[in-house]
Amino acid sequence: MKLLSVAIPCYNSESYMEHCISTLLTGGEEVEIIIVDDGSVKDRTAEIADEYARRYPTICRAIHQENGGHGEAVNTGLKNATGIFFKVVDSDDWVNEEAFQNVLETLRRFVYGEETLDMLVTNFVYEKQGAKRKKVMKYHTAFPKEKVFGWNDVKFFMTGQYILMHSVIYRTGLLRQCGLELPKHTFYVDNIFVYQPLPHVKHIYYLDVNFYRYFIGRQDQSVNESVMIGRIDQQLLVTKLMLGYYDVMKISSRKLRHYMIQYLEIMMTVSSVLAIKSGTEENLEKKKELWQYLKKMNLPLYLRLRLGFLGQGCNLPGKGGRELLILGYKITQKFYGFN
Incomplete structure (x- = not known):
């Protein structure tokens, strides 16, 4: 059994996947690298995956499947994982090799020690093309350092500070149990990957190292704003699924409840902003329908989100109200460096 399984969803990734894989190979024999070729057709992705599996048979595995999208590639990785812990690294991203050794050392300590670990959180770096300053997402305001803790020990999450797929390593068994x-065939499912397991997590550890390098800059990237607007239906689908997993208003841990409500608030806001920025009546109607969906499904949560600062901003009346929301979004975007 391996210490850590890493799934790399690959779709026509020949120009960057080797850099990703090479950084992960520095983990050595304790790591299992599952390269999932998600029906690539335009390039040598499948051949490169097979080549690594041949060269590193005890570390790399190549799995080929019909195209099912990012989420299905993650599902395949999880089904095939033999590691005690599980991480997803996208094929255009990579990991810092020195921090990787710290991560493995930490995971090893839990496997051979007395304490249990459900979720390891590390920092990640926005590797934004053309940016002079690299923004690092840290969690030192939110989490205690160098100790196992639960949700009740969480401190303060700042605005824009969320646990993302880049920052999390889950216990494999926990992901299967939940x-x-x-x-399938849906973008933005990384939000579900992080969100759905949270109520099952009891033991957390924060390792303050800049481990994951999150590349932003390709024109066809799923987080490119124009691409997101074109895929707004998928953003709406993911948001609706997340709204339906739990009645978050009834989660017993106050701090977990607060965090999950905040997460849903940002999903509602992003969906609303994309609909407004698209400028089409059809998408404005979809925004309205999303808020009505929430109202019908969970009135207390609807009131909590609708009457909050962001909820009011998302629903300001008229063209002037929409322009004000976009201005606020642009300021936040510049400050936090996303998209």
Whole structure:
């Protein structure tokens, strides 16, 4: 059994996947690298995956499947994982090799020690093309350092500070126990990957190292704003699924409840902003329908989100109200460096 399984979803990734894989190979024999070729057709992705599996048979595995999207590639990785812990690294991203050794050392300590670990959180770096300053997402304001803790020990999450797929490593068994299965042919499912397991997590550890390098800059990237607007239906689907997993208003841990509500608030806001920025009546109607969906499904949560600062901003009346929301979004975007 391996210490850590890393799934790399690959779709026409020949120009960057080797850099990703090479950084992960520095983990050595304790790591299992599952390269999932998600029906690539335009390039040598499948051949490169097979080549690594041949060169490193005890570390790399190549799995080929019909195209099912990012979520299905993650599902395949999880189904095939033999590691005690599980991480997803996208094929255009990579990891810092020195920090990787710290991560493995930490995971090893839990496997051979007395304490249990459900979720390891590390920092990640926005590797934004053309940016002079690299923004690092740290969690020192939110989490205690160098100790196992639970939700009640969480401190303060700042605005824009969320646990993302880049920052999290889950215990493989926990992901299977909570029934995690991401929808096929859908983008933005990384939000589900992080969100759905949270109520099952009891033991957390924060390792303050800049481990994951999150590349932003390709024109066809799923987080490119124009691409997101074109895929707004998938953003709406993911948001609706997340709204339906739990009645978050009834989660017993106050701090976990607060965090999950905040997460849903940002999903509602992003969906609303994309609909407004698209400028089409059809998408404005979809935004309205999303808020009505929430109202019908969970009135207390609707009131909590609708009457909050962001909820009011998302629903300001008229063209002037929409322009004000976009201005606020642009300021936040510049400050936090996303998209």
